[in-house]
Amino acid sequence: MNAEPTRQLRLLDLQAIDTRLDQIVHARAHLPQLAELADLEGKARLIDDQLVRSRTELDDVQREVAKAESDVQLVRDRAARDQARLDAGTGTAKDLQAIQHELTSLARRQSELEDIELEVMERAEAAESDVGELERGRGELTARISALETDRDKALATLDEEAARVGLPRPEVVAEVGEDLVTLYEKIRASSGGTGAAALRQRRCGGCQLELNSTDIQRIRNAPEDEVLRCEECRRILVRTPESGL
Known part of the structure; x- marks a missing residue:
């Protein structure tokens, strides 16, 4: 011939x-891990957004808890001082009666503030639970993404090795053609x-x-x-x- x-x-x-090299390029662009990674990364972004909102809400509620605790403590301190004065019996009968009335008002105010404190603490607990649940979900998602990235990298390396092997004789064939x-x-x-x-x-x-x-x-x-x-x-x-x- x-x-x-x-x-x-x-x-x-x-x-x-060239046909096999084209197939390898197509396979690289359509690895099943790529579609799953894109899906998981989208879910991760949604969780991250939710975490920002939940952590912000938790910070706000924790400040409310601190204020509620401070308000209750102020009333308790005032009531303790009044009780000490009343127990000491110093002052006129009118003064002692006024202190007794103030203690009654403080007890009522303390009860109201403690109810507020309890409600805020319950909201804080719920917010902490939401953040914890989101963080656990984000951690699981991060692990899955990491494992998929490892699988993807291995698959890409295998395809790259094949492409190098398949393409090795190409210059020689081109010269002969x-x-x-x-x-x-x-x-x-x-x-x-x-x-x-x-x-x-x-x-x-x-x-x-x-x-x-x-x-x-x-x-x-x-x-x-x-x-x-x-x-x-x-x-x-x-x-x-x-x-x-x-």
């Missing part, structure tokens, strides 16, 4: 290399979904998968060995093989 048919057959080897034929092949490949050359097997184009009619078969049969043939349907380079059925 002379050089021209040989380099056309090598063009099929180049097509096989020749610049002129490679240029045509690349131009067709860019406009034909990645397939620039196809084998003719059993009278069928390997690119568009259509069977050639008798006129095209006769034309190909009579064509010189060094002629670069094109499929009349898909316009890809059509490479004759021993299985062409000519």
Whole structure:
């Protein structure tokens, strides 16, 4: 077999290399881990937003708790001082009666403030529970994301290794095919979904998968060995093989 048919057959080897490299690029872009990671990262952003709101709410309620505790303590301190004065019995009967009335008012005020304190503390407890639940959920999500990232990186590394192995002989094949034929092949490949050359097997184009009619078969049969043939349907380079059925 002379050089021209040989380099056309090598063009099929180049097509096989490029097809697999394209498949690897597609596989990299469509790893199942990528879609799941995007979903989990979206959920993580939602949880983070909820955490900001919940922590802000907790801070606000904790300030309310501190104020309520301070208000109750102020009343307790005032009542303790009044009780000490009353127990000491110092002052006029009118003064002691006024202290007794104030103690009654303070007891009533303390009860009201303690009710407020209890309600605020209950809200603080609920807010703490919400924050804790969100933090636990975020932690679980972080672990899942980390595991998926590890799986993704392993899958990408495997594909990269295969791409390096598959692409290693490409420069040599390109040199054997020749610049002129490679240029045509690349131009067709860019406009034909990645397939620039196809084998003719059993009278069928390997690119568009259509069977050639008798006129095209006769034309190909009579064509010189060094002629670069094109499929009349898909316009890809059509490479004759021993299985062409000519």
